[in-house]
Amino acid sequence: MQMWLQILFRSIALFILxxxxxxxxxxxxxxxxxxxxxxxxxxxxIIATLISVNIIKEVAFGLIALxxxxxxxxxxxxxxxxxKRLHDLINGKETxxxxxxxxxxxxxxxxxxTGEELLRELRSxxxxxxxxxxxxxxxxxxxxxxxxxxxxxxxxxxxxxVKTAPQAEPQTIILDGNxxxxxxxxxxxxxxxxxxxxENKGVSLDNVFLGQVDSSGDLYLDLFADSIELPESKVKEMxxxxxxxxxxxxxxxxxxxxxxxxxxxYEKNARKLKQLMVKLYPCLLR
Amino acid sequence: MTVASQVKQTLAGLxxxxxTLRIYSTQTQDDETAAxxxxxxxxxxAVINDLEKRVQFLEYQExxxxxN
Numbered sequence: 429m430q431m432w433l434q435i436l437f438r439s440i441a442l443f444i445l446x447x448x449x450x451x452x453x454x455x456x457x458x459x460x461x462x463x464x465x466x467x468x469x470x471x472x473x474i475i476a477t478l479i480s481v482n483i484i485k486e487v488a489f490g491l492i493a494l495x496x497x498x499x500x501x502x503x504x505x506x507x508x509x510x511x512k513r514l515h516d517l518i519n520g521k522e523t524x525x526x527x528x529x530x531x532x533x534x535x536x537x538x539x540x541x542t543g544e545e546l547l548r549e550l551r552s553x554x555x556x557x558x559x560x561x562x563x564x565x566x567x568x569x570x571x572x573x574x575x576x577x578x579x580x581x582x583x584x585x586x587x588x589x590v591k592t593a594p595q596a597e598p599q600t601i602i603l604d605g606n607x608x609x610x611x612x613x614x615x616x617x618x619x620x621x622x623x624x625x626x627e628n629k630g631v632s633l634d635n636v637f638l639g640q641v642d643s644s645g646d647l648y649l650d651l652f653a654d655s656i657e658l659p660e661s662k663v664k665e666m667x668x669x670x671x672x673x674x675x676x677x678x679x680x681x682x683x684x685x686x687x688x689x690x691x692x693x694y695e696k697n698a699r700k701l702k703q704l705m706v707k708l709y710p711c712l713l714r
Numbered sequence: 715m716t717v718a719s720q721v722k723q724t725l726a727g728l729x730x731x732x733x734t735l736r737i738y739s740t741q742t743q744d745d746e747t748a749a750x751x752x753x754x755x756x757x758x759x760a761v762i763n764d765l766e767k768r769v770q771f772l773e774y775q776e777x778x779x780x781x782n
Contacts, residue, residue, distance in 0.1 A: 593750075596743045615743065645741025663734060670731045674761075677724040684717070690768060697761045704757045711747050 431482075438487070439480040446476045449498045454505075460569045462519045464501065471497040519568045526564035529577065539566055550574060593711040595643045602639030602649070615641055629658060644711075664712040671708065675701035718772040725765045732758040 449472060458469070472494060479490035508515035523535045525546060536546065547558075549572040555561050563575040585592040599611045607622055625647050626633060638650040646661055675698055682694035732755055739751035 594744045594746050643743040644738060644747065645743070664738075667731050667734050667738075670727050671758075674724050674728045674731070677720070678761075681717075681721065681724075690771075693764050693768065697764055700757055700761055704754055707750055708754055711750055 435480065435482055438482070442476045442480045445494070446472060449494070453498065453501060460571065462568055464504070464518070468497045468501045522568055523566045524563070525566055525572065526558075526561050526574075529559065529562055531558070535566075541566070546572075591710045598640040598642045598648075600638065600640050601647075602633065602636045604638075605634040605636060605652075607633060607639075615645075617641070631656075631658070668705070668708060668712040671701055671705055675705065716776070718769060718776065721765060721769055721772065725762060725769065728758055728762055728765070732762065 450469070453465070453469070458466070461469075475484075475490060475494050475497065478484045479487060479494075484490040504518050508518050523539050525532055525535050525539070525541070531543075531546070536543070546564075550556075550558065550561060550564065553572070553574040555564075555574050555576060560576050560580040561574055562577045564572060566572050599615055601608050601611050601615070601617075601622065607619060609619070612618060612622065622633075626636070629647075629649065631649065631651060635651050635653065636649050637652050640648050642648065644664070646663075649658060651658070678694050678698035678701065682691050682698060685691050685694065735751050735755050735758070739748050739755060742748045742751065
């Protein structure tokens with residue numbers, strides 16, 4: 429066989445082989461894997477290249493080396509799943525860099541991190557002021573994670589004592605002018621529903637670049653033609669406003685009527701609607 | 715506008731609210747929110763019933779305004 433053909437076939441075969449190998453090794457972010465895994469990725473890449481350009485003449489030998497570099501990380505993964513001690517031995521342990529707002533200089537030395545670098549990492553986590561940091565830790569992958577002091581953390585609904593409606597993740601049901609049947613079905617909807625919704629909004633399916641349904645079942649659309657303004661749906665706000673209006677009317681009737689039993693009835697129902705408004709507020713206006 | 719027609723207007727508004735709430739209670743993915751909507755439907759139902767009785771009574775008292 430001619431040399432160039434040999435290299436061509438070898439390269440194609442190895443490409444597929446390496447593709448399979450990296451798929452087996454897992455889908456973790458390459459920047460977030462422990463160092464030994466990074467090394468094995470490089471080793472796999474280099475060995476594959478050397479075989480494919482015919483520097484390693486015996487393909488079998490090359491494949492043995494390749495197999496070891498693929499299988500050993502897998503074995504270590506399996507072992508570290510099994511035993512916590514082995515896991516710590518293989519992956520190392522995380523290092524606490526800042527504790528109770530104080531930098532642990534010993535840990536810095538141990539991880540060979542300079543103060544400058546620590547500050548840079550903190551800044552990248554939006555902690556520009558060391559006084560705001562309660563706790564910082566270097567993970568085994570070298571990433572630094574920061575826990576801010578409780579008064580410097582972003583405010584949540586829980587902090588404010590505000591009740592918010594639970595929301596599930598939105599589902600994308602239109603992409604590039606095509607409806608995605610699978611996600612439609614997972615919402616318990618069908619194409620007919622989508623057709624009616626689109627008709628209501630006055631757009632056709634091919635004009636929609638992206639459509640998402642939120643957990644309350646409302647459809648949001650992004651069109652190819654950005655000059656077209658779609659009216660934003662205000663249905664929830666309308667419901668709330670209508671309940672509010674009915675409540676106010678009932679209170680007025682209660683004041684106006686001269687019939688005592690009717691007065692009681694109006695007052696009772698006005699109270700009911702008032703309670704209902706409190707309950708609906710997080711669902712409708714948030 | 716007579717009292718009866720004012721009450722009727724409120725009644726119609728509440729019925730609209732109830733209908734929309736019913737749609738939301740079926741299309742909401744979250745169980746907790748759906749339960750809140752269901753409860754809201756029941757509450758509006760009770761209020762609607764009371765108001766309907768009141769409308770009947772008002773029309774009986776002032777039949778000359780019936781249908782307004």
